[in-house]
Amino acid sequence: MRDDHSTFLSAALGAGADCLIFRGNQLLVDAAGGPPSVWRDYLAAVAPLRVIPTGGGPGEACFVAEVAREAEAPRDHEFRHLKGLLDTLPRALRERAVRSLELLEFDRAHQYCGACGSMTILKPDMIARVCTNDACAREHFPRVSPVVIMAVERGPEILLGRSPHFAPGLYSTLAGFVDAGESAEDAVQREVFEETGLHVRNLRYVSSQPWPFPHALMLGYRAEYAGGEIVCAVDEIEDARFFHVDHLPPVFPMKYAMASVLLDDFCKRHGRPGVL
Template identity: 60%
Template sequence: MADGSTERDARTNGALEHPRQGRWLAFRGAELLLTDTGTLPAGDALAALGCLPLRIQSLGIPPEAGAGTGLPCHAAELPADAEPPPGTAFTHLKRLNDHLPDGLRRLAARALELIEWDRAHQFCGACGAPTVQDGDAKVRRCTDPGCGREHYPRVSPVIIVAVERGDEILLGRSYHFAPGFYSTLAGFVDAGESAEEALHREIQEEVALRVRNLRYFASQPWPFPHSLMLGFHADYDGGNVVCAEDEIEHAAFFHIDALPASLPGPSTIAHWLLRDFCRRRGRAWPPA
């Protein structure tokens, strides 16, 4: 089915009756289905799964996806027990991030967030009535005439900050990190907070430090499950590192010439913050 009206007819509250033409960003949880050559599978590969996607979202024809000229892309949520067809494999998107082309990585992040939004808003959070999606518009509307609330994809702001002290940078590790892995500190923005207020609070709560001279750096969508990372640089302004026992296993200031060996990969904003910190001090990072 190639035309939009037929695609809409195939949808029943987000479910797919049979695969359509085009390329698919098909997820089993947060695992993306790719061919053995690292490309997106086509509709016939979805048919070879032997099961129907639980729900779909149209992504249009994104030119940056490397999916083939003129081919539409679709996001699909697959059953938890789906097995990959021959010539394909499931891989967690976090493991793929540093290996996917930029355009495909951004598209995969959007696809995963839309699938999560679609799954989590099948029913109205205000009254409990079923919701419906009109065509490909990214909004689910409550079917109760007395409610009618609209549910859009959720975005949760998160601050992430490189705290600098001369040629040192503050890095920490949470209890769920891989052994030896460190990163810049981050935390969600609370209701009623500005990003700057959240930054001061998080650094105080997590490591008992004061910071000053906040400088906005960049932002990055992070689809686990629906965050928007807001990156900052800040200067140390006092205090001793005291880790919050329930959040931070270890944190310390690391000299630019003695950074931990295991740090965030190049697709992450934490990596960008570290690289910029080193660049401004005349160092190449990661080292050659």
């Protein structure tokens, strides 16, 4: 473990501190899927790969640790993929876990300066890593990748598509990364056209959501169908079609996902039960 991580390990084990423990994308939880009661003893014995602060409210000392892939969970505990916990964790713990996983990815990916190649160290007063080369001294901050995800509507119908890597029969709303120098609204129009050949209008922002796999920020939009015939982008969209609100196909079951938020909003605005 790096010296800067060792410093934070001591702080994480101190009185009043709290620490989440990940193994890759898997969070350590107890048998009921809640916060582990033995994290402090486990962290002291397991030799973590890294320990970093994650911030917190006044008087709080919150940290996250990463252990090796081969590390075993303590008795009556288990490592579970965070995706499988997003619907069940209490909101405050879920928000901490999402932030913590993104910060682990940031720390892992910025051990060396991208400008000069020198080693970086954690800054003690902010979530950042700084280059140790005095001639460079560049500060590196967590990366956030904006992604637009949109409910394209045609009256009581909604456009849903399926990627070749989806489970059989599942559909979802369209989504794509925002390009450099592009607004989120322009990205919505471009992605819909690139993936299906359709044009949209009357965009409305709905809400945003962090998606820490590894560092996306989902920007949810509604848009109205404006014209065109569906032509699916080869290698990206296996099928896309408009589905009536009363005849929706199987969709991803995760309630936390932004696609579910958009579908829930669509159904309720048409007087149907939501999906959340």
